[in-house]
Amino acid sequence: MATETNAREITRDLDVEMDAFLSPSEAEGTYRDSRECAALLLIGGAGGLLLSPPTPRPKKG
Amino acid sequence: MVGGTVGTLADDQLGLAAVRVLGADVLLPSVLTRRRPLPDDLAVFQRAVLTFAPGATSSETTVWSHWGMTQTLHRLDAPATGPGAGPDASWLEALEWPKLTHQLSILAALAVPGADSAVAQVAADRPVDVARGFVRAVRRRDWLQAAGAGRWLSVIDGVPETLGLDTGLEFVAQMAGADARVGLHVHAAQHIRAESAVNAVSAGGRG
Numbered sequence: 001m002a003t004e005t006n007a008r009e010i011t012r013d014l015d016v017e018m019d020a021f022l023s024p025s026e027a028e029g030t031y032r033d034s035r036e037c038a039a040l041l042l043i044g045g046a047g048g049l050l051l052s053p054p055t056p057r058p059k060k061g
Numbered sequence: 062m063v064g065g066t067v068g069t070l071a072d073d074q075l076g077l078a079a080v081r082v083l084g085a086d087v088l089l090p091s092v093l094t095r096r097r098p099l100p101d102d103l104a105v106f107q108r109a110v111l112t113f114a115p116g117a118t119s120s121e122t123t124v125w126s127h128w129g130m131t132q133t134l135h136r137l138d139a140p141a142t143g144p145g146a147g148p149d150a151s152w153l154e155a156l157e158w159p160k161l162t163h164q165l166s167i168l169a170a171l172a173v174p175g176a177d178s179a180v181a182q183v184a185a186d187r188p189v190d191v192a193r194g195f196v197r198a199v200r201r202r203d204w205l206q207a208a209g210a211g212r213w214l215s216v217i218d219g220v221p222e223t224l225g226l227d228t229g230l231e232f233v234a235q236m237a238g239a240d241a242r243v244g245l246h247v248h249a250a251q252h253i254r255a256e257s258a259v260n261a262v263s264a265g266g267r268g
Contacts, residue, residue, distance in 0.1 A: 018113055021082045023120035026163045029201030 080109040085129040085170040086245060091137060092173055093252055098137065107134065122167045124148045125180055129171045132178070150179035161187065162194020166209025169246050172216045174253055181216070188219035192226075199229065204237035208246035215250035215257075227254065 080087050087106055091098040098106070110131060115124045128147050153164060161183070165172075171180050184191055191213050198207035211230050214220045230247050237243035 018078065018081060019118075019120055019123050022084075022123040022126050023167065027201075027203045027206070029203065 077105065077109050077112055080105060081113040081130075083170075084126045085133040085173075086249075088133050088137065089170070089173070089245070089249060092133060093249070093256075103134075103137070106130070110134065121148070121150075121152055122164060125150075125168055125178075126170065128178075129168070147178045147180070150183055153180060153183045158187070158190035158193050159197055162191055162198065162210050163206060165191060165194075165213050166198070166206040169209035169212045169249075172209075172212045172249075174216060174256070176216060184213045185217045185219075188214070188217050189221060191217070192221055192224045195224065195226075195229065199233065202236070204233050204240060204243045205246075207233045208237070208243040208250070212246045212250040212253075215253040227251075 085092075087109075088098050088102070090096075097103075110127065113127070115127045119127075125148060132147075153161060156164060165180070165184055168180055171178055172184070191210055195207055195210040195214060198204075198210055207229075211226060211233060214224070214226055220226060230250055233243065234247040237247075
């Protein structure tokens with residue numbers, strides 16, 4: 001009986017959390033360092049877009 | 062988690078929930094290789110579809126993810142809970158390219174060859190926007206979003222050649238390291254692109 005109750009509670013909790021898993025907000029952006037720029041340069045080849053100037057960061061305040 | 066492993070999750074609520082979170086991608090190998098999944102895998106997939114059906118307050122992506130699973134059952138010719146016309150996707154059409162890419166990436170499981178959904182249609186209508194979103198995600202080091210966007214770019218036409226999608230996908234895989242979800246999307250995209258190239262050569266040879 002206790003096992004059945006636990007299973008019901010787990011299922012209910014999973015229902016609630018399922019939506020959070022399936023519609024996550026966008027991850028916080030972080031920006032690459034010079035080491036990664038070098039990696040892009042090495043494997044970039046003809047992929048010009050990945051090497052174009054970085055997107056402007058939003059101004060704070 | 063395929064080829065019999067899924068079937069072992071039948072009595073595990075957490076495992077069933079994991080199947081629901083992965084969504085249609087649980088059976089992606091069967092979809093891409095056009096082979097029927099093992100019966101136990103299919104049964105667990107169906108249980109996840111029925112157990113975690115979306116409710117009235119579920120988000121659009123949750124509803125679409127669930128629809129994608131029912132559509133996968135339909136593709137594999139298994140009894141489903143109502144394949145066919147998908148939910149409303151007009152909310153996607155109005156989004157600016159960064160948000161569009163984020164939402165499409167969440168729904169990357171719908172990006173399969175021959176996908177016929179309103180979400181796929183929105184992606185097909187905006188290849189340049191998705192390409193811009195891919196680059197933005199790479200720059201933000203959001204490897205999961207980049208991988209999902211890259212997967213969409215592998216199934217739509219009109220992607221700018223200057224994007225360098227193949228090298229971009231390699232870069233994302235390299236930077237993401239052991240992230241299995243990124244690996245899944247990147248490998249799916251690379252598989253789809255390789256198959257498209259083979260089909261294009263075959264079609265050219267016949268013509």
